[in-house]
Amino acid sequence: MKRSLIIEAAIAIALLPLISCGGSSSNGGKIQFTASGEVLALGGYGFPPASGAVAFVDGWEIRFTKFLTTIDKIKLYTNPDSSPTDQSQVGSLVAEVDGPWAIDLHKGGPLVGKGGTDEKAYPIAVLDNQNKNGANSFDPATRYAFGFDLIPATASATFLQLQSNDPDYQDMISNGYVVLYVGTATWLGNGTGGAACTSPPGSSFDFTTLPQVVNFKLGFKTPTTYLNCQNPDNDPALGIGGEDHQRGIQVQANNTVVAQVTVHTDHPFWESFVHDSPAHFDQLAALATKDASGNYNVTMQATLGVDYTHFKFGSADLAWRSCVPTGGQGQYNFPNQNPYMGFVSGNIPHNPSGDPTTSIRDYNDYMYYNQSTQGHLNSDGLCFVQRHYPSHP
Template sequence: MLRSTVITLVTAFAALAGCTAGGGATGRVQVFVEAEDTIPEGLQPGSGEENIVDGWAASYTKFLVVVGNFRAGRSADSSASLSDPAVYVVDLLNLPVGGFVLTEFADVEAVRWDRVGYDIPNAPADAEAAEGTSAADLEFMVTNGFSVYVEGAITKADGVSCVPGTDECVAATEVKFAWGLAAGTSFDDCAPEEGDAGFAVPSGGTAQIKPTIHGDHWFFTNITQGAEITERRAQWIADADLNHDGEATLDELRMVKAAAVFTPELGYSVTGAQIPVTTAYDYLEAQARTLGDFQGEGECPTRAAL
């Protein structure tokens, strides 16, 4: 269903199908919210690029994110714009086949729109539930003002949980987590993994645009702002279970010094974080502010706190 949108310099009174009133070719734009495979499929231990290298596996039982305020413009014409301010709570483990349609635009000028952005905001009072998202989850996110909420666990047959910064360890084969964060962030200058920034609208056709939410960034050993050149590690989550009850809570993360678990010897760097990183909680929040990507593995490198 088409939402009420703002389309500057694109008229609905086209004289011919696929053409603007001025004679220029037009097309359509569909914007989908897509979940990276790590969200429904989890992550496996191993030495591959997508594996967790310290032997843990990770899986999610809940992954809620707030997405909206899609926008697009053109460097060549600052007055041209597409925008839809609608914001949705999206259950990424219950997406419709093909993804959730965030918004659509008709009669869009068939050129390259090279300035693209969207938000992962803290849930506002007027947020809507996406298709596949329950009313209870919508209320939960709005009541708490979260931008993202995840539940899941890391598992390892011979796993241990160690007092941060020491060799004092106990057996820990599973460590659960349930994290809600108010880490609202805007994502702009989106570009696919290869090719020019933004997207091109085909004459008489449809451009399908996919803001993609990633599920592995808190396992990264650095704060990526371009290509995801990083390792994935999960031991810090096990070590943050300070009372060894099988769950790493946000309160416990706030008590763990970042310097004790995110060490240079393990390849960690916090360069580029939007917030100061002094605790494990700060690291989690800093990574939550990077979850918004584009067309799968493409990036939206211009980020700002909302």
């Protein structure tokens, strides 16, 4: 890990003259902003999973060909600990770097990411002073609250790891997508080395009727601000109010620290609104349609009007399926023993005809809500989520 950090710092310093932002050159600390989808955006989710690797519990291998988003308005504020119970509360704005930057996180970048040597990140910008506070140097004794936006695709973006005429990004512009997943899911739950797939007692669904290979193109119209993020780089300092990590970024005198905008890939596929819930793809395979070439495809359009509490394949109840070890501590456990698969939305009511600001109407709303939590700082630092589309807070 130390070697990774040294390499990362060396590359970051080499890039400083090319991408620095700020009104004056400071001899104080600098902050380099980078972006990463972590190793899972690069290689996807294998199955059967390697030891300790994240996997889709229902036996699907997920491979991405593109993972596109647009980042904007990276901001720093004073007083990240303004409120132990309300993470949205910060002090005054002291620095800001505006994009927007369109990026394909599947392609990685020249820097080592915060998740380790097999993770890649791409440099966005460097700040060497408080450009919204008189160009003062950053104070090494102060932590600064960190935030950023993911915004709808725009032709005015600076393109990173992506061509401006990329047809999928042009599709994002036309449809107002903030994040777009493009790739292929292949069911490999019967592969050598995998656990035997199981369903709860009483389930009778014939899984051989599901498509075994599904192309997906999932676009999310979910502009979101991620505010006052926790920072794993501050460990072992304790997070305020029982949070996992201390909030904010702390510079180092005459050195450069990295603030990585991290976008996790698994969130839209979770079975609940609990962070790090198990991921599934069966429910999307059940919505796929066959094209003229005989290929199965699924988009977010197919999730509109779908009851996420009771999934079906045609008229048949779609059952839970686990192709990983089940039933023990640290293993996957079915959320319930119902003979059909259904997700839960916690304390947000399910109401198909309800107001999207007070309820979850369908699987489209459900996926949007989970996906909009995918922005983090430095790998796993949770942020306050401000949704800028019709949604429950």
